Amino acid sequence: MKLLKVDVLAKAREKLLEHAEACLFETERVGLREALSRVLAQPVRAREAIPPFRRSSVDGYAVRCADVGGASESAPAFLKVIGEVCLGESTRLSLAPGQCVYVPTGGMLPAGADAMVMVEYCEAFSAAEIAVYTSAAPGAGVVQAGEDMKEGELVLPAGRKLRPQDIGALAALGETEICVYRPWRVTVLSTGDELIAPSKQPEPGQIRDINTYGLCAQAEQEGMKIAACHIVPDVREELERRITEAKETSDLIVISGGSSQGKKDMTAEIIDELASEGVLTHGLALKPGKPTILGYDRESHTILAGLPGHPAAAMLVFEQVLLWFYRERTGQSETVPVTAVLETNVAGAPGRRTCQMVRLEQGEGTMKAVPIFGKSGMITTLTKADGYLTIEENQEGLKAGETVSVRLWR
Amino acid sequence: MKLLKVDVLAKAREKLLEHAEACLFETERVGLREALSRVLAQPVRAREAIPPFRRSSVDGYAVRCADVGGASESAPAFLKVIGEVCLGESTRLSLAPGQCVYVPTGGMLPAGADAMVMVEYCEAFSAAEIAVYTSAAPGAGVVQAGEDMKEGELVLPAGRKLRPQDIGALAALGETEICVYRPWRVTVLSTGDELIAPSKQPEPGQIRDINTYGLCAQAEQEGMKIAACHIVPDVREELERRITEAKETSDLIVISGGSSQGKKDMTAEIIDELASEGVLTHGLALKPGKPTILGYDRESHTILAGLPGHPAAAMLVFEQVLLWFYRERTGQSETVPVTAVLETNVAGAPGRRTCQMVRLEQGEGTMKAVPIFGKSGMITTLTKADGYLTIEENQEGLKAGETVSVRLWR
Numbered sequence: 168m169k170l171l172k173v174d175v176l177a178k179a180r181e182k183l184l185e186h187a188e189a190c191l192f193e194t195e196r197v198g199l200r201e202a203l204s205r206v207l208a209q210p211v212r213a214r215e216a217i218p219p220f221r222r223s224s225v226d227g228y229a230v231r232c233a234d235v236g237g238a239s240e241s242a243p244a245f246l247k248v249i250g251e252v253c254l255g256e257s258t259r260l261s262l263a264p265g266q267c268v269y270v271p272t273g274g275m276l277p278a279g280a281d282a283m284v285m286v287e288y289c290e291a292f293s294a295a296e297i298a299v300y301t302s303a304a305p306g307a308g309v310v311q312a313g314e315d316m317k318e319g320e321l322v323l324p325a326g327r328k329l330r331p332q333d334i335g336a337l338a339a340l341g342e343t344e345i346c347v348y349r350p351w352r353v354t355v356l357s358t359g360d361e362l363i364a365p366s367k368q369p370e371p372g373q374i375r376d377i378n379t380y381g382l383c384a385q386a387e388q389e390g391m392k393i394a395a396c397h398i399v400p401d402v403r404e405e406l407e408r409r410i411t412e413a414k415e416t417s418d419l420i421v422i423s424g425g426s427s428q429g430k431k432d433m434t435a436e437i438i439d440e441l442a443s444e445g446v447l448t449h450g451l452a453l454k455p456g457k458p459t460i461l462g463y464d465r466e467s468h469t470i471l472a473g474l475p476g477h478p479a480a481a482m483l484v485f486e487q488v489l490l491w492f493y494r495e496r497t498g499q500s501e502t503v504p505v506t507a508v509l510e511t512n513v514a515g516a517p518g519r520r521t522c523q524m525v526r527l528e529q530g531e532g533t534m535k536a537v538p539i540f541g542k543s544g545m546i547t548t549l550t551k552a553d554g555y556l557t558i559e560e561n562q563e564g565l566k567a568g569e570t571v572s573v574r575l576w577r
Numbered sequence: 578m579k580l581l582k583v584d585v586l587a588k589a590r591e592k593l594l595e596h597a598e599a600c601l602f603e604t605e606r607v608g609l610r611e612a613l614s615r616v617l618a619q620p621v622r623a624r625e626a627i628p629p630f631r632r633s634s635v636d637g638y639a640v641r642c643a644d645v646g647g648a649s650e651s652a653p654a655f656l657k658v659i660g661e662v663c664l665g666e667s668t669r670l671s672l673a674p675g676q677c678v679y680v681p682t683g684g685m686l687p688a689g690a691d692a693m694v695m696v697e698y699c700e701a702f703s704a705a706e707i708a709v710y711t712s713a714a715p716g717a718g719v720v721q722a723g724e725d726m727k728e729g730e731l732v733l734p735a736g737r738k739l740r741p742q743d744i745g746a747l748a749a750l751g752e753t754e755i756c757v758y759r760p761w762r763v764t765v766l767s768t769g770d771e772l773i774a775p776s777k778q779p780e781p782g783q784i785r786d787i788n789t790y791g792l793c794a795q796a797e798q799e800g801m802k803i804a805a806c807h808i809v810p811d812v813r814e815e816l817e818r819r820i821t822e823a824k825e826t827s828d829l830i831v832i833s834g835g836s837s838q839g840k841k842d843m844t845a846e847i848i849d850e851l852a853s854e855g856v857l858t859h860g861l862a863l864k865p866g867k868p869t870i871l872g873y874d875r876e877s878h879t880i881l882a883g884l885p886g887h888p889a890a891a892m893l894v895f896e897q898v899l900l901w902f903y904r905e906r907t908g909q910s911e912t913v914p915v916t917a918v919l920e921t922n923v924a925g926a927p928g929r930r931t932c933q934m935v936r937l938e939q940g941e942g943t944m945k946a947v948p949i950f951g952k953s954g955m956i957t958t959l960t961k962a963d964g965y966l967t968i969e970e971n972q973e974g975l976k977a978g979e980t981v982s983v984r985l986w987r
Binding site: 199200203204217218219220222224226252253254255256257258271272273274275286309310314315316322323330331332333334335336337338339340341342343359360361362365366367368369370371372373374375376377378379380381382383384385387388401428429430476477478479482503504505506527532533534541542543544545546547549550552553570575576577 | 609610613614627628629630632634636662663664665666667668681682683684685696719720724725726732733740741742743744745746747748749750751752753769770771772775776777778779780781782783784785786787788789790791792793794795797798811838839840886887888889892913914915916937942943944951952953954955956957959960962963980985986987
């Protein structure tokens with residue numbers, strides 16, 4: 168057994184990328200109405216030009232710019248109305264000089280026209296004639312064919328987590344079956360003889376299980392599916408049985424707890440035994456998050472992760488290592504951090520990357536980041552936090568008044 | 578009919594708050610595993626102290642600080658080990674001077690102890706004696722009873738959109754049935770003779786329906802439920818029938834399209850007729866978003882909203898007016914904007930609030946906001962955008978190099 172490989176975060180991530188390279192990122196097709204928040208597995212290119220025809224973006228008259236050149240309130244141009252375009256229909260109308268056609272918003276421009284004049288700038292002069300009180304630049308009030316999307320243009324890159332407007336663009340293109348990543352299936356095991364289900368009343372010495380609920384919610388928020396979740400007592404055979412079971416059904420198994428020395432060793436030994444690649448990382452130079460164990464099993468394509476028992480540490484490592492890996496491998500872009508001014512000094516841990524929970528407050532013109540201090544093992548340091556800032560391994564700390572980047576908890 | 582009430586955004590919001598005051602915000606109870614992203618309808622206070630007992634946050638020995646005062650590597654303190662605490666169990670052990678007890682992470686501290694010394698700083702000296710190579714401050718390595726949450730303390734405020742760590746805190750408290758707001762039921766109607774379902778191939782003059790898909794996704798992203806969605810042709814009786822039907826099943830009806838003059842009047846007239854409070858706002862001093870109509874029906878407790886036909890405008894008004902109202906009334910806090918430096922000048926529209934779509938790019942030390950320009954009616958101005966900035970009604974515009982607040986599209 169090759170244990171005790173304490174890694175900095177970057178190294179742990181790199182090892183995971185390397186060893187879990189064959190991890191499954193399968194795809195599936197879903198309907199457009201089910202595609203929100205799913206991650207695109209392939210880029211989407213426009214199969215046709217959008218809009219497919221020259222479309223008016225206003226209510227008004229399609230004109231030839233030359234006919235209204237120099238027109239103004241005091242010197243209107245007079246045009247002959249030769250017809251009207253109906254929404255949803257093609258038009259055979261064609262403008263000769265001095266002619267115009269009424270086109271509603273969304274309607275097709277007739278041939279010969281090169282701009283729209285809004286109805287507000289026109290006046291019916293007679294049944295078949297209008298006065299136009301403004302000039303028009305070529306293309307005004309018109310969306311050209313292909314101006315929104317050109318045929319063949321990249322509209323959405325692979326890795327895009329689909330937002331409502333992306334769904335709208337897919338609708339415009341007639342993409343009704345979308346190729347997205349199948350969600351990872353996750354098994355969450357919380358170990359510890361002290362743990363009881365939240366529905367139970369703890370006896371002295373017992374504590375309700377936080378990690379199962381917090382970690383399941385984190386996975387689900389990311390769009391993953393929970394294959395199973397269990398409280399597991401500190402009995403080697405029980406944990407081995409649960410992990411062996413889970414390998415058949417899961418892309419990722421997270422085992423939290425086992426923070427105490429003896430239990431930590433047991434989790435590491437079991438991961439080393441049940442994962443073909445053995446333990447990749449045993450100990451993370453991250454605060455909080457030190458007692459982290461990472462392994463990968465090639466046969467079942469499963470990542471096995473031992474997370475700290477302290478809830479805040481477990482959730483942070485889940486985010487920084489496992490969700491990071493998932494987002495990286497599915498090509499998702501990083502979320503944009505919030506810039507804020509640090510309210511008080513924060514010390515880093517020598518040689519370790521430190522994640523400091525902060526609350527954001529509106530300051531004068533800027534946001535203020537107020538550190539939330541609390542002991543390991545507390546959950547309220549996280550519930551009070553809007554996000555966290557990072558102090559790098561080689562940084563001593565951050566000083567009050569410094570501008571910092573805060574990653575928001577979602 | 579009292580139409581043509583063009584309102585600035587603040588006024589439209591105020592009218593909605595006033596007239597739709599009786600809008601339904603019903604609550605329901607959900608299990609903890611279903612509570613993620615739901616909005617808390619009541620504050621959650623700690624019914625008991627968390628942790629309920631003094632807990633060790635490290636593996637080591639519970640000691641009396643006085644016994645290890647001045648201990649160091651060169652001058653250890655020697656303590657008698659009188660026993661061990663088991664995880665999940667109470668302990669009757671009590672420390673007399675010179676004594677210590679082994680406690681694993683998460684274990685209960687015995688009486689008499691006032692600090693933990695990590696096992697790394699201790700050495701077994703004989704079977705029943707250890708050497709301690711460090712001093713300890715009172716409370717070190719210990720989470721006091723109630724240090725995480727005091728009995729009666731406010732843990733989560735009403736209006737909190739539950740995040741994974743909030744779910745964790747609820748688990749810690751044994752709150753397994755959570756009182757949250759019932760999701761609003763939304764009917765989405767897209768009007769226009771030119772619209773066809775995305776699965777169909779458009780004939781010349783036809784266009785695929787974007788708004789139904791974009792608006793449904795926006796509502797679902799907010800946690801709302803879609804009661805129904807339909808493409809409705811520009812026939813008054815059809816629209817009246819759909820709205821009348823929807824009033825029975827919906828908290829909110831959004832009718833998009835009808836941007837052309839005649840159709841706009843029709844939607845306004847129907848809302849005025851079918852909503853007991855009539856049309857509250859007819860026209861919004863917002864760019865994009867002018868052709869917006871807001872009404873409220875007191876009998877069915879339904880908000881009726883006519884949104885612009887242009888997809889970007891429809892989605893923006895949905896966000897700025899209707900989702901704003903929902904978040905405001907359910908007590909949700911505003912999301913934190915991202916600060917960025919504007920890349921190019923942006924002009925405002927006189928007397929109207931302007932929302933300018935921007936893409937965010939990493940600049941040197943700051944984010945850059947790059948405006949995305951495009952004609953009304955385009956959807957790609959939104960798919961290319963990370964968020965938008967706002968130019969107030971009385972602002973002429975924003976200049977390149979100015980620091981701006983960008984609201985991210987979620």
